[in-house]
Amino acid sequence: MYIPLSDIMLPQQITNLSSFQEEVGIKIYDSITKYGAALSFLLGDDIAGRNVREILKSFQWNFDEDHFERLGWREFSAQIPLNSEEIELADIFRDAAAYALQGCVPQRIGTTLSDRKYWITQLIAKVEDGMAFDQIFLGKHYSYLWAAVLARGAIDLETPRAPLEGLRLLGGLSLQAMRNAISNDGVFHPDHRQTVPAEEARQWIAHRRSFCVSRWKNLVDDQYLEDVRDEAITEDGKIRVPQATEGDLFIPEKIMRSSRGKRSLTITIGAKGHERQFSNYYEALQALSEEEIARWRRPNAQGHWGIVRGRGAWVVVSKAEIDRQIEGRKKTLLS
Structure with a gap:
């Protein structure tokens, strides 16, 4: 037609x-x-x-x-x-x-x-x-x-x-x-x-x-249709996170890595030259929600860590899934 x-x-x-x-x-x-x-x-x-x-x-x-x-x-x-x-x-x-x-x-x-x-x-x-x-x-x-x-x-x-x-x-x-x-x-x-x-x-x-x-x-996305980012961490067991190209979500298994010379995990957010590092996922997410444009580091298909920017709506995942991934990263990277 x-x-x-x-x-x-x-x-x-x-x-x-x-x-x-x-x-x-x-x-x-x-x-x-x-x-x-x-x-x-x-x-x-x-x-x-x-x-x-x-x-x-x-x-x-x-x-x-x-x-x-x-x-x-x-x-x-x-x-x-x-x-x-x-x-x-x-x-x-x-x-x-x-x-x-x-x-x-x-x-x-x-x-x-x-x-x-x-x-x-x-x-x-x-x-x-x-x-x-x-x-x-x-x-x-x-x-x-x-x-x-x-x-x-x-x-x-x-x-x-x-x-x-x-x-x-x-x-x-x-x-x-x-x-x-x-x-x-x-x-x-x-x-x-x-x-x-x-x-x-x-x-x-x-x-x-x-x-x-x-x-x-994204199966972890429950497809909640509101695009609300003022309260990235809610009280109803839901977490709102940004997504980048190809639906890459800001979730622990994608963005947490071990700190150099330290026995801890780190998350990097922000534009190049204005990056901030966090060891706590929820603190990093809250800081990201306050940025005009969400940017963070994650590995590409070749394993190189680069900066990506959020595109489209923030999506909703369960807090239980986020916590499971945090524990999984700790066991994988710090054990």
Whole structure:
């Protein structure tokens, strides 16, 4: 499906997906009213009323048919209060937003990577099916969301092609900057549908600092969707930590090493030339949360310790897992 480039910007965090879900639910109700008006214009008010009644009965657990008949379908539709059942109609939009923004499977966490990958695959398939007719109900208002889902899917699951509009959103580029990337840099080679090969998408997005690496790939991440870092260490057994490229988390097994000439462990945070060392993981994490940009040292694939910077949302892991890793590093490095 052709998805043109637009000037919509995708936020890097959604702090209240419930509000977003309610917004979509309201728009779905509005679309039902418009559907009734269209049927009334074409086929008459009686047929429109019968159709609207059956639609509302299918998802309203407390549908009052007598009240509907007394008011008529137009007045009844205008007075509908949303409840949890109706809002659940917008689950697909909530799931799509969470996956597009942070690569999460919020309502089906899964205990294995294969579980999470399965639900991601199901979400993408549903988006692809729905793109053919979602504009009937909601216009073009949420086309950007589907593009972002498909672009992340191409990056995560190696599907053949990614929509340019989705990549623009995931990379945080303005419309003009994306046009420049196409015409000047020669980074992309779009086809007539405005899609590019998935490999081009993966190579390009890896250099975008605003891109949030998909969180579903980290099993220690419970995919909590708030991006709150003021309280890195919480009282509910949860720890919020930053992540770097490829989802490298600021966790003990990745960042703790033995101190030179000392029988202790050390953690290094901060930009080059302004580095600080800590022996206590929680003190290091708290200090990191107070930095404008989180930076810390960790070994790369060749074992060389270098500085990385946080990208995207801070993620949540359990305190029990953190403590287990701390003890594991002590046994491995100090025994």
